[in-house]
Amino acid sequence: MENFVSLLLFTFTAQTAIGMILSREIMLTSGSLSSSDEPAVRSQYLVTVLLLLALVTAFLHLHKPLHSVYALNNIQSSPLSQEIAALSFLTGVSLLTIILMRRGTPGVFSIRVLPIAGVVGHSCCFLP
Amino acid sequence: MKRFAFYIDTTACSGCKACQAACKDKNDLPPGLSWRRVYEVEGGTWRERDGAVAEKPFGYCFSISCNHCEDAPCIAACPTTALHRTDDGLVVIDRLLCMGCNYCEWTCPYGALRFDNSQGVMTKCDMCEDYLYEGRNPACVDACPMRVLEFGVYDTLVARYGNNAKIFPLPGFEMTKPGLVIKAHPDAAKATNDNAVVNNTETY
Numbered sequence: 001m002e003n004f005v006s007l008l009l010f011t012f013t014a015q016t017a018i019g020m021i022l023s024r025e026i027m028l029t030s031g032s033l034s035s036s037d038e039p040a041v042r043s044q045y046l047v048t049v050l051l052l053l054a055l056v057t058a059f060l061h062l063h064k065p066l067h068s069v070y071a072l073n074n075i076q077s078s079p080l081s082q083e084i085a086a087l088s089f090l091t092g093v094s095l096l097t098i099i100l101m102r103r104g105t106p107g108v109f110s111i112r113v114l115p116i117a118g119v120v121g122h123s124c125c126f127l128p
Numbered sequence: 129m130k131r132f133a134f135y136i137d138t139t140a141c142s143g144c145k146a147c148q149a150a151c152k153d154k155n156d157l158p159p160g161l162s163w164r165r166v167y168e169v170e171g172g173t174w175r176e177r178d179g180a181v182a183e184k185p186f187g188y189c190f191s192i193s194c195n196h197c198e199d200a201p202c203i204a205a206c207p208t209t210a211l212h213r214t215d216d217g218l219v220v221i222d223r224l225l226c227m228g229c230n231y232c233e234w235t236c237p238y239g240a241l242r243f244d245n246s247q248g249v250m251t252k253c254d255m256c257e258d259y260l261y262e263g264r265n266p267a268c269v270d271a272c273p274m275r276v277l278e279f280g281v282y283d284t285l286v287a288r289y290g291n292n293a294k295i296f297p298l299p300g301f302e303m304t305k306p307g308l309v310i311k312a313h314p315d316a317a318k319a320t321n322d323n324a325v326v327n328n329t330e331t332y
Contacts, residue, residue, distance in 0.1 A: 062228050063249065064248050065227070070225050078231075080207040080229060
């Protein structure tokens with residue numbers, strides 16, 4: 001039972017990050033927020049930290065965390081494998097977004113690529 | 129591929145737990161971890177007639193472990209492929225791959241997967257694979273004093289006893305196609321979620 005706490009933390013951090021991405025996308029689409037605005041840029045850092053925290057807490061609930069290198073072995077049929085792949089993909093894109101932002105790549109592309117990454121990653125969960 | 133299965137005659141099982149003890153002994157399982165369990169199902173109804181209460185109690189026991197299902201949900205769920213099927217059709221765990229996520233435990237409708245806290249990995253019945261190579265029966269089968277447990281090829285057991293694998297509180301056969309053939313106790317047909325309980329769900 002003790003490991004369920006880390007699962008709860010994982011759910012909280014991952015869903016908060018996804019919620020932030022979706023909320024920001026709605027604000028960007030409606031025009032109430034610009035991708036170059038300071039809140040949009042700051043939220044990107046927060047989203048990335050939350051996603052990294054989610055990954056760390058996901059590892060904490062495992063009894064053999066070092067064996068998680070095999071976690072994608074059954075990506076064809078295991079929903080857990082697919083979930084791990086989806087979250088890792090989204091976290092990777094989120095990190096890449098920060099790198100692109102710091103290098104001065106136009107913000108619209110770098111921030112809006114996240115919802116697309118989220119949809120692509122999570123659609124993997126429903127692969128036949 | 130040959131498919132092995134257990135047969136249990138629930139009309140004669142006395143619930144002595146010799147199978148459970150033999151399994152623990154053979155596999156050197158620590159306290160609290162049992163790959164084979166004996167369920168005692170009890171229930172009944174009563175009604176009042178002419179100032180007296182007429183009771184209709186019933187009860188039966190049966191022994192259950194991993195059924196090495198044809199559509200094993202644990203294999204599909206395992207992210208690391210630690211759970212896999214051998215060439216003999218057995219569902220086994222590679223402990224070097226298991227990361228202890230417990231995901232398989234949640235998917236098994238028979239509660240066959242048992243987590244070993246001391247080692248941090250999932251464990252389960254392997255039908256005494258080493259005994260099979262020696263041409264012997266699994267330890268639980270040979271330990272049964274009532275001879276209600278039997279082991280063999282699934283098709284042979286079905287041809288001999290029929291396939292009556294529905295018994296409370298187990299799920300329907302069609303869910304995972306378990307390697308399990310059951311001779312159902314006459315009272316099993318009366319048992320439902322409303323009038324029967326499994327009394328000893330604890331493990332030893």
